[in-house]
Amino acid sequence: MTEQKLYDLLQDMTLEEKVNQLLQLPARMYEGEGAVTGNLAEEKYSQEEIWQAGSILGLHGASALRKIQDKYMEGQPHHIPLLFMLDVIHGLRTVFPMPLAQGASFNPEMTERCAAAAAKESAVSGVHVTFAPMADLVRDARWGRVMESTGEDPYLNGLMAAAMVRGFQGSDVGEKDRVAACVKHFAGYGAPDGGREYNNVELSEHALREFYLPAYEAGIKAGSELVMTSFNTLDGIPSSGNRRLMRDILRGEMGFEGVLISDFGAVEEMIAHGFCEDGSEAAKKAILAGVDIDMVSDSYCGHLAELVRSGEVEEKLVDEAVLRVLRLKNKLGLFENPYKDGDAAREREVILCEENRKLAREAARETFVLLKNEAGTDGVPLLPLKRDKMLAFIGPYVDCKNLHSAWAICGQAEDAVSVREAVTEWRCDEGIMFATGSRMLDSKERLDRSGITGTRKPKEEGMSAVEAGKQADLMLEQAKEMAARADAVVLCIGEHHLQTGEAASRADITVPEVQMELFREICKINHNVAVVLFNGRPLDLREISEKARAVLEVWLPGTEGGHAVVDVLTGAYNPAGKLPMSFPYCVGQAPVCYNHYATGRPCQGKDDPVFFRSRYIDIPNEPLYSFGYGLSYTSFSISPVWLGSETMKQDGGSQNAAVTVKNTGNTGGTETLQLYIRDVSASVVRPVKELKGFKKMFLEAGEERTVIFEITEEMLRFYTITGTFASEKGRFQVWIGNSSDTENMAEFVLI
Ligand code: GLC
Helix, strand or coil: CCHHHHHHHHHHCCHHHHHHHCEEEEHHHHCCCCCCCCCCCCCCCCHHHHCCCCEEECCCCHHHHHHHHHHHHHHCCCCCCCEEEECCCCCCCCCCCCHHHHHHCCCHHHHHHHHHHHHHHHHHCCCCEECCCECCCCCCCCCHHHHHCCCCCHHHHHHHHHHHHHHHHCCCCCCCCCCECEEEEECCCCCEHHHCCCCCECCCHHHHHHHHHHHHHHHHHCCCCEEEECCCEECCEEHHHCHHHHHHHHHHHCCCCCEEECCCCCCCHHHHHCCCCCHHHHHHHHHHHCCCEEECCCHHHHHHHHHHHCCCCCHHHHHHHHHHHHHHHHHCCCCCCCCCCCCHHHHHHHCCCHHHHHHHHHHHHHHCEEEEECECCCCCECCCCCCCCCEEEECCCCCCCCCCCCCCCCCCHHHCCCHHHHHHHHCCCCCEEEECCCCCCCCCCCCCEECCCCEECCCCCCCCHHHHHHHHHHHHHHHHHHHHHCCEEEEEEECCCCCCCCCCCCCCCCCCHHHHHHHHHHHHHCCCEEEEEECCCCCCCHHHHHHCCEEEECCCCCCCHHHHHHHHHCCCCCCCCCCCCCECCCHHHCCCCCCCCCCCCECCCCCCCCCCCECCCCCCCCCCECCCCCECCCCEEECCCEECCCEECCCCCEEEEEEEEEECCCCCEEEEEEEEEEECCCCCCCCCCEEEEEEEEEECCCCEEEEEEEEEHHHHCEECCCCCEECCCEEEEEEEECCCCCCCEEEEEEC
16 A cells, blocks of 8 residues: 555544544454463453454464454444464474573574564564564663563674564565564663562663663664563653654664554553552653554543544554554555455474474574583583483473573473483484473462463462372482493482563572472482583572583473474584673672673682772672673683774774684584773763674684684763764773683774
């Protein structure tokens, strides 16, 4: 449809029809079960509103959506097609590694491929829009949704957000097997006070612009068709009513012209925030801020028409919002084909196809981070596992098939490959033993997001405390007996998959105690323990790191998780992941990040004799594992940094920084060289390091390569004291290494 025809259509719509285009309702109101991703209050929508809403969230399935579309368009005065939106965060049915894990791959190209595969499964299932990428920068491991971010670095997050947008949308969102992307949650949602979900966010303008806005902007510049508001307040204003954030920054400065959708109920929740007296004021503040679609609240549908008629809100604001929604439907080609790519026959071919499974397996193993790998009692590094050894695979994650995050809402556990299943494909002999060893969680606790309200179920029914105790003792004894017979133990433990995700903040970031008890008992019996860690957030790994010989971080690896774990454990794939988020020494250190400021009294390491320093007196300042850290089954040497010049012109200047990296081990492996820069003195303080580039490369044993990074003036720009984005002359430090801990540094002066 031409732009003129869209205008003509808009002119012909009644005010009620326009307002209903700005309403999004959940799937369960349309004969479909669908995912529940928020608090659903009592029914409060008329049948007219339900059957004239502009979009639906939470449904997929080509046939079901086709039926709803047909019924809906029939009842629509202008037969305007529905938009179907869904949270396809890291896969529809083929579940790829969770986003924080994908950040660990330092491979945006792989992330783009995963997003494209997810888009294809979504499109053939009738979905038009996905609520991804989540581009929120995160630093606090207590927050449940760190699993949905790609980590603590603005540069890496920006590359990942842009890659996901490209993967979902392609070059034209109307193309076949593409869906529209939605950058979220604008803005600053990843910095809630205390790491507590939905909590207030206090960010200076400087921090907001230096650390938190860049990744959203990268996703928007990559062409994201939608942006979603965040639940949090910023400067005391809920995002969905924040005109400066939405009209000045998002639309004005970033030039975003697409659809701005609220988060689930977020418009109405401005009442609970204490920012609005009632639904009418919420509707007014949201439309004034520029929110186009009101997701699952009756603020717009209940009050917007009246606000226009009373003159409190100009109708042109409604028209602008409706036009953006109509444009999106037009870009997707829905006026010509309201089903877009929804096709039941193709759905059966594409969903969980071998190609997608293969990609999921490759992607998962690329996200794994080897945190530790010391020699076992035989003097040889414990990993990779040896075929001639007696091995015991123990832990609740040996058989668990919930290997996807809480945000893989269409993922099915039965589709997944468990560790046991994958190990059995590798070795199926008497030298391999399996035992659960412990429950995932203490029997008093059960996590479940069930039913239509997404509530958490009370404690588990059925088994009495006595019976649960007997079962636990039996599981432990079986595990201990196997550990005693094994040459080495692979302990598969971690967080329950619902211990992270939305509304899953934790004040205790350790592996559940019932599993730690298992870990301790096994370590007493067998001194060759490799821990494979399944988790959605950085955890307090002090005890595990101290007692285990090897620790492999596998996150929540998705449908092909078991295969990927065995690929790495057996050395079929040499791990190369790097941490996208610091692992704190303990929860008391949170929030922690590598790109922090020096302070006026920087601590000079744990042996610093000076008392008055910026430090803790009871723990180190440094995280247990740093951003950018990750080991390999081989080793690499990196030469000192070479700089093309000791000075660089500010005006159009650039220069090269280089190192020679060598694989000094006896097996091929991949290393990710990271370029960090520090502006030593500027009009505002600058982080002690900032990631400005990285290069990932495979080197055969003994192979060496010179790696060159170009440093441009643009890379040195920051949000200066005058609020401009510019570089400033002076001294700069340049590091090149394989972790943010690197001390391999050279200096130059910008003149
Ligand atoms: C949820 C989440 C958001 C999601 C939306 C729709 O509350 O905050 O990320 O896309 O609702 O499910």
